[in-house]
Structures are given as C-alpha cells and as structure tokens.
Amino acid sequence: MSIDPGPLTAAPPEEVQRAQTERLLEAWKQPTGWRYWSAVNNSVVGLWYVAMTFFFLLFGGVLALLMRLQLARPNNDFLSADLYNQAFTVHGSVMMFLFAIPIFEAIAVMFLPQMLGARELPFPRLSAFGFWCFLLGGIFLCGSIFFDAAPRGGWFMYPPLTSKYQSGIGADIWLLGFSFIEIAAIAAAVEIIIGALKTRPPGMRINLIPLYIWYVLVAAAMILFAFPPLIAGSLLLEVERAFHWPFFDPAGGGDPLLWQHLFWLFGHPEVYIIFLPSVALMAMIVPTFAQRPIVGYGWIVLAAVGIGFLSFGLWVHHMFTTGLPGISLGLFSAASEAVAIPTGVQIFCFIATLAAGRTVRSVPMLYAFGSLVIFVLGGLTGVMVAVAPFNFQAHDTFFVVAHLHYVLIGGALFPILAGCYYFFPLINGKKLSDKLGKIAFWLAFTGFNVAFLPMHLTGLRGMPRRVFTYQAGLGFDALNLVSTVGAFILAAGLAIVFWDMVRPKKKQSYSERNPWNAGTLEWTQEMPGKPWGMRSIPEIDSRYPLWEQPNFLRDVDEGRFYLADAEEGKRESILTSVIDARPEQCLRLPGPTFITLWAALTMGGFFIFGTFSLWWPSLLSLLASLAIIIYWLWTETALIPEKAEKDVGLGLKLPLYLSGPESAGWWAMFITMLAVLTAFISLVFGYFFFWTVRADFPPDPVPGPGHFWPLVAALLLLGAWAQTVLARRWNRNDHASAFYTGLLLGSILAIAGGAALLAGPWVTELDPTSHVYPATVWILVTWTTFQILIGVIMQLYCIARRVAGRMTARYDIDIRNVALYWHFTAFTAVVTVAVIAGFPLVA
Amino acid sequence: MTGGAIVIWIAVIALAIHAFRARPGSHSGRHANYLILGGGAIVPTIVLTALLIYGLAPIPALLAPAPEGSLKIAVSGEQWWWRVRYETSDADAVVLANEIHLPVGEPVEFRLESPDVIHSFWIPALGGKVDMIPGRVNRLSLTPTKIGVFRGACAEYCGTSHALMSFYVRVEEKAAFDRWLMRQRATALPPSTPLAKRGQASFLANGCGACHAIRGTPADGVVGPDLTHVGSRLSIGAGILPNKPKAFVHWIARTDQAKPGVLMPAFGMLPKADIEALAVYLEGLR
C-alpha cells in the first residue's frame, strides 16, 4: 500500500559499494588511543553512560546491603546512626538520579539511532557534554560518603532539617551536585525529543514508529516539566543555606511545605519517567518473542501519553499527612486512582500479544515475566496507598518501602535486565549466557520477594521508614532478618548478571544477525556493528520492516536506500518531518572533540567550588565554562555548507542548511526554553504559595519594589525584545546596517532593563534576609536578570557572527534562535513585573 | 482491600501464564483486542471507581475536629522527644513529656506542632499519622476504644536519632485517667532517702535545672523534657530505655551513646556515686 519511493531495483556495482563503505568508514572512524575519550557518537557515549549507571547501581546496591546488615538484628551497632542516615540518603539519591533516570537516557541515546535507522542523533556533542556532567556530578556525590561528608537529609531533603539543622556540606553537595546532573538530564531529554521527532527514517509515519520511541518521547517530555521545579526548589534551598534568605524558615515568614510541593512536583512524575522507558523495553521484547506485531498499538500510545499527563496530578499524595484540607486529598486521590487505568492497559496489551502470538521461551521473556509478577503487585499496593485513610497508616512505613521497591524493581530493574539480555548482541555482537541468565533470574526473583514481601507486614505492624535501628520484641525482628537474607540472595543474582556482562568473551563467536528474529529496525545491525550505524538509510513502510518489507536487509546492506555514501567525507544523516517523516534536510554532524569534556569540567567547577562556598573560583569556573561553550558554538554550529543542496540518493535532493522552525536547533532552543520557563513558573508558584498560606504576604503596607522601576524595566525589555525580532527581519532582508544598529540598541535596552529591574527592590531597600517577601521578590528579579544577561551575550554573539561572515541573510540560524530565546525572555520579564509590581495592588 | 488486591494479582498472573502457553491461533487478534478493552480498560475503571468512592467516603469523618469540650492535648515534636501539654479547661495547662494517657471511649484532639524540624505523630494502634510542621499547627482527632498500653513513634525522618523518638500511650478508664492527671499536675515529691536527697542536690548543683523543670524545686528549665514525674513513666529517653535506675545511669553518663546526636551533654565526668544518686532521685519522682 506504500506510496513512497522504493529502493533501487539493482544494487550498485561491487566496486562502487566497496568505495562507498570505505568513505563511510573514514567519515565515521572512531578515535583511538587516549583520544578514544573524545568520541561523541551517541552509540559510544551511550555505552559509557550505561556502564556508569550500572556502576552506580552497584554502589547504591552495596549501600543497601550495608543497611540491611544493620537492620538484621534489633539494636544493632554495625553502622552508626549518622552513617546509616548517610547511607539511606545516598542509596535513594543514587538509585534515582544516578541509575534509574540516566539509564533510561543512556539506553535511549545508545539505541535511538539504530531504531530510527539514523546515522546519529542531531546533537551528539550535547550528549557527550551531558555524559561528562553526569560522570563528574555522580563521582562527586558518591565520593562524599567516604569522607563522612555525604548528605544525610534523605533523598527528599526536607527543610528545615536540611536548611538549619544540618551543618556541613552534605546538603550542599546534594543540592548543587544534583542540579548539575539535572542539567545533563535535560540535555539528554532535548536530544531524545528531537531525535524521536526529526531523525526518523523517511516514510516512518507517526503511526509506524516503534513503541519504544513513543515511550521515550513521552518520558523525555516529562523531564522538561518535572525537573525544573526541583531545580527551582534546589535554588531556593541553597540560597537559604548559603545566604539565609528564609524561604523555608517559619521564623522569617517562610514555609517548609513549599519545598515538599516543589520536590514532589518533580518526585512523582519522576517515578513514571523511570517506569515508562522500562516498559518501553518490554514493548519491544514482547512482540519479538510472540513473533507477531503488538496487539493494541494505539492503546499503548494512549497509555504512554495518558500516564505522561496524569502523573503530574499525583504529587500531593506524598503529602497526605501534612494537614491539607480533605478536598485536596480527595482530588489527588482521584488522580492517583485514574493513573492506574493506563498503567493496567499496557499490561493487558502485552498479555493480549502473547495470547495471539506463538510465544518463544527465552531469557529476556523470563525477566519480562518476573517484571510483570512483581510490578502488578507494586501497582496494586500503589492503588491502596492512594486511598487516603489507608495512606495515613502506611505512609512513611516499611509498607511504602516494599511498595516502591516492587514498583521500581518490577517496573524498571527487571525490564532493564530483560533489555540487557535482549539487546546485548547489539553492543558487542555477542549474546549473554542463557545459563547464567536463568540462574541469575531465579536468584534475583526469589531474593527480591524474600526481601521485600515481608516488608509490607513490617510496615503494617508499625515500623517507620528511615530508622537506623529498632527495639526488640515489637514484632519486627524475624521479618527484618528474613528481609536481610533476601537482600543478599537478590544481590547474588545481580552479581551474576554483572559478571555475565563483563566476563571476557574473546572465545565466544559472534551472534548471527538478528538473533531473536525481531521485526524492528535496530536488528538490521551487523554483528559486530559498524560505527556508521546503517549502511544506507531505509525507506520505511511498516511497523516491523524486518518482518514485512521484502529483501529489506539486502537493500540496506547493498546501499540501495538513501545516503549510501559519504562523498564529502562528512558525517551526515537525514532530518524528516514530524508527522509523515518526509525527508527535509541532510544534516551534517560534528565529529570527535574534547571540548565537551572541558565544558563539563568547568561547569562542574562552578557547582563543586560553590559547594565549598569558594565563590570566586566558582565564578571563574562559570566564566571559563561560558567561554568554552561560546567557542564550541562558534566553531562547530550553524556552519555554512559548501553547497546549498545535496543528492542523498533515490533521486532526492535535500538542503544542507535550514533555519527557524524547520531546523533541529530551533526546536532544541524551544524545548530548552520550555524547561527554563517551567523553572521560572515554579518560582512564581512559590510567590503565590506564600500568598495563600501567609496573611502577611505581601506585607501591608508593601515595602517594595514599587511600581516605577519595574514598569521602566518592562518597557525597556519589551524594547530589547522588539529590536531583536526586528533585527532577525533586517538580517533576512540583508539590511546589514539596520541589523547591527538594531541589535546593538537591543542589547543596550536589555542591559538598561535588567538594571531597572534590579533597581526596584534596591531603591526600596528590600532586605532578602529579613523576610520571605523581599527574598521572593529578589529571587524573581535575579532569575530574570540572569536570563537577560544570557540574552545580551546572545545578541552580541549574533553581531559578531555576521561580522565574521558566519551568518548571512540566508544562513541565519543564530539570529532566529536568539529571537526565539527573546520571546521567552520577554514573557518572563513581563510576568516578573506583573507579579512583583502588580500583584501587591490586587492583594 | 488487601484481599481484593491479592485476587487481582493472582488473576493477572494466571492470565499471563495462560497467554504465554496458549497455542497460536487459539486466540484471534479480535479476541486479543477485546481482552485489552475489557480486562485493561473497562474492568479496572469499574474497580477503581468503586475503590475511589470507598476511599473518599471516610475522609471527612477522619479529618473532622473532636466535638466541643473534648480533651485537648498539644504535642510538640522536638529533636528527639515529645513535649506534651494537657490543656484542661479548669486550670493551667500541665506540661509533661514522652508519655500520653487517654481516657477510654472519649474523643481527644491533638494539636501537633514543632519548633525545629518536621516530625510526624503516629500511634499505629489508635489512628493515622499527622505531621508536625514548624510554623503550622495540625490537628488529629481520635477516640480510643480499647484499654491498654500502645506504642507511638515519629514517622517522619527528623535527623540523626529519628529511630529513637518513641513514646507510650496508656488508655485507661476515665477515673484512673483523672487520678493520673491530678497526680501529674501536682509538684514533685521531695526526696525521702539520703541517696535521693544527694541526687536532688547533684541535680541542682550541676545545672540540670537550666534545661529541665522539676516543679516544686528551683529547677525550671524549659529546653528539655519536664522531669517532675519522670519516675512515673513507662520508659525514659522517649521510649527507648526502661524506667530503671540502671537505665538512668546509662542515660546520664553516656547520653550520646543512648541517643546519637542528642542535645543533652553526657555527664559521665560526674563522680559515679553522684550519677547513681541522680538515678535514684529521678526514678523516685513518681
């Protein structure tokens, strides 16, 4: 039924093919020796990423075993109270921030190119940068426990415990270290979203994309809205710790509950950000072993998108015992029950697929089945915990510990292990051992249930969470001992999996191609894989091209599809349209570089020096980082191609340069700014939260910032925005002098506007340490000014680009992206002014 | 609810095993679609709707305040003990610590607060937990129905010794409760034995009164727990040690070992005899 172009009817002559593969190999050659670490390919970086997340899993797991040893007997003194508290804080934080989220992003950036038949995702260097940030932040955090300096406030970091009652740098390490890692997570989310929407192979319409892509698309979009509230919250808490602005201190008019809102606004969606990409692996594995297409494709899309939304309506169910009005509990109870519907739908899609198919027994299916058994129980206890009266009992007890491990280990770890056994041949061409896989499964499955099933009862009998010990004779003793034994059996199972992955496989022969007889695109990979990904980029007509498109492998291998060559010796891939994957652009991709590492190191310096309150080195690091990033952008982005168009094969000519909404970079800016805007809105939420809970917010009479300066600021900043938008047009019309003067004027207006914004609270002498009202005004103003400052740098950058001839009327990516940035900045400035100057009038 | 969850769990697993073993062709694609629509969408929606209604219905009653004139007890969670204030109508409040007595069958309203970090007040046998949040006052109303001694604990992680922040609740007949409250309101009994007298002297001489109050003596500190009738309690150290002279000795001499991170300094440098006298004195404050 396809109406798209087909592959070449005859293969190119053999010597042509050989020359093509040589050129492709040259263009995609991996750096060797110590330069290996300058690689930026998503497949290579993805592998480092996965390896590091498993390392952190191991680290968090060892901490868990230490805790289980401590809890094996009542009144045990194996770990001190303080060390235990560090251990559970680091365990939770590591598993969430350094394992569960990153492994989803790692697997996604590693396999997305293959699943999409793309040579590469659009921003390989961004992924490499994200990886280095993650590595640096992760080591910094984990290392702190060896110096007895680790955070000890729980992974949820509730103030005022973490703001006023814990000296030492533990809390700062958590706040700054994780903010740094969250930047990496957002970078990966940008890469994944644009990858999923824009780098699909030609013809892979939105109704044909692999289910994995649907899931990671939703999960990555959720990151954009879930992480910024935590970044905003971390900013407030760190500012309170460092400069005593009393956001969470009731003595200064603050309220500890604001942190809980911001934290759980992140924390609950986060569970689903972990869960969705893991079920996504199941959605790839189940059809392969059922040997038929998935049943209920549309239903799974419903589940993924539905969960993506509903999971943002659950955050307060972590706060049912904080004394909120009953009607609020009711609303969040309702959403918590509703989210179970889409969650259940996908499980039935898998069952239906198995029922309708010819199921093949295999190790990945064994893990998938274990996942189902564990996760369904976790889901059911989740539904129970959402019932408020039951929650009042179960909350903060071992019942919840059991529940969350059933959800996360059943819903994430087991699918990931299934994925390891399934996808491993794609990594080095060799399968993992079936025998070890089965032994490991039964150990892990048994051990898990022995460890965590009794915890339901321990909790219902009244054992609170996060206790370093308990007294004998309260009915906890035997249950805890059983849990400890189970934890070690589980650990033994996981140790075998790790061994299976790292054991030397020199003697083992390569797996045959597509060893599981799967239908999806990633299995076109040769064993072992080539650095170029796909020999030629195929035209897709089906959800399962390897099953349903005749001679598919032959056509790909013989270069009968698109981009079978690298004539100019450059790395290239195809960008396509969002809905129907029409080819739109031939995208040139950057090669190996160390600059991403330098950018991450200096950016890390900003956060790490900040942890120790070394403000000057911290600021210098930030400036160095800024300089490096500008150099990176200047030398490697928005390059003007040597020709306008390129023949990509099959008679298709594609432009080499697009700007504005047609380009990947514009969308990356848009998506990033959505995340920035969400963080800003979280701060605005803080303002109105204080207004709701405090009678004296804003105080009467209002001490500042007045109306004059904020209004002046708004006018100047709107002027700066208008100048930037006009400059974009003047550039397009090639009015060089108008462009230069306009943009220069724009940057002057922006600087003046930023200064006027700061002048408001300054001249009215608002002291941010005195009360939460001035502190909130100052934080909004500071945030906006910072955004303006970046905007000014961007404006000057555009002027320099045009002067240097790197931007022209036609090749205008830079100014178009900067104009987009300024749309968001103008909006931010207007909201800030409306809130700080306008709202006190209304209130 | 638990039973229902277990039934659903077993049903889903059985279905999955059946699907796994089913012969190809025994279920058509159409059947499979009905399975998703019925089993994945319609049945769960019905079950969840019922569960939601079942879960919402009792909330208003659980959150409603105790009737006018009920016993009011203010409890303040502090790192890592409980300040308990009986706010009786006929006289001044009585400030106690780490133990609560309740009359059986009578509604009581707890006013829960905290001066330092977030704690959570929880007596598993009597009701749900409610957080104690600095800057806020939360309420918890309940009516104990059974006579007995129950254990309560802090359920929100509140720092180093969060695990060592418990208390006991004794639910008793109204008459017994009234007698108890009257005794608690009274000032401390003067020490009767020479050892206890030495203990009191040591208590006052070593500055214990700067933090602790013993009503009827010059000791009137408010930082730490009120000790006026500490000897009458079921435990010491917020539910962690038995109320025995030996436990007092351990507590006074090695406070930081008994409760890591505790604000009270250890008094192990005092002569052993002084510590033992203190223990006898305090244990005798019934």
Next chain:
Amino acid sequence: MSETAEKDQSLWLLTASPTFWAAHFLLCYITAAIWCAKVVGLGGSLASARVAIAVYTVLALAGIGIVGRVGYRRHSHGNATLPHDDDTPEDRHRFLGFATLLLSALSAVAVIYAGLVIFFFRSCY
C-alpha cells in the same frame, strides 16, 4: 485527500483532552486551596467552591467530548479498521484520531473522578 494532508495534522491534538484534564485538575485544586486558606478558613463551608468545581467539570467534559468526537471522526475516516498500520496518510490520520479518542475517554474518566469530590467534602477540614 486534503483532510489528511500532513500540514493540517499535528501531535497537539493528542494532548488536547489531557490538557483539559490538567486545566480542570489545577483549577479545582487552586480553587479549593485558596477558598479554604483565604476565604473561609479552617472548617469553613465549601459551598461555592463546590459549585465552581461542578461548573469546571461540566466545561471540561464538554471540551473533551468535542475533542473525542473529532478523534472518532478521524478514526472512522474512509473504511478501514484497526490497527491503522498502513504506510498511508489515511491510516496515519485514522491512527491519530484513534489515539485522540482513547485519550479523550481516559481524560473524561479522570475529570469525573476529580469531580466526585464535591459529593464527599462539604467543609474545609
């Protein structure tokens, strides 16, 4: 054919019904929170807030109904049945319609769940 052209399609339609749910949910929560904190205080009557929530619920359901109808029309465009997996603009059109329809159904259930609170809560405790 023009009805199924790519330029007239977007993924935003998928998100329309869940967005109605999100708006409804937030409005209910904010209304209740401000009403209890700023207007009547602890223990006050929820009367007007409940009316407001009822109105939001009706409006949200109406919006979701319209989106769901559009989804259904697209799903049944021409004469083809599930699973909408052909490599044609028509099947892509039907698929997006089907997903929109399912999401509308889910959003409607979630909105009704949230609206149920007005039958259970009468005061700000």
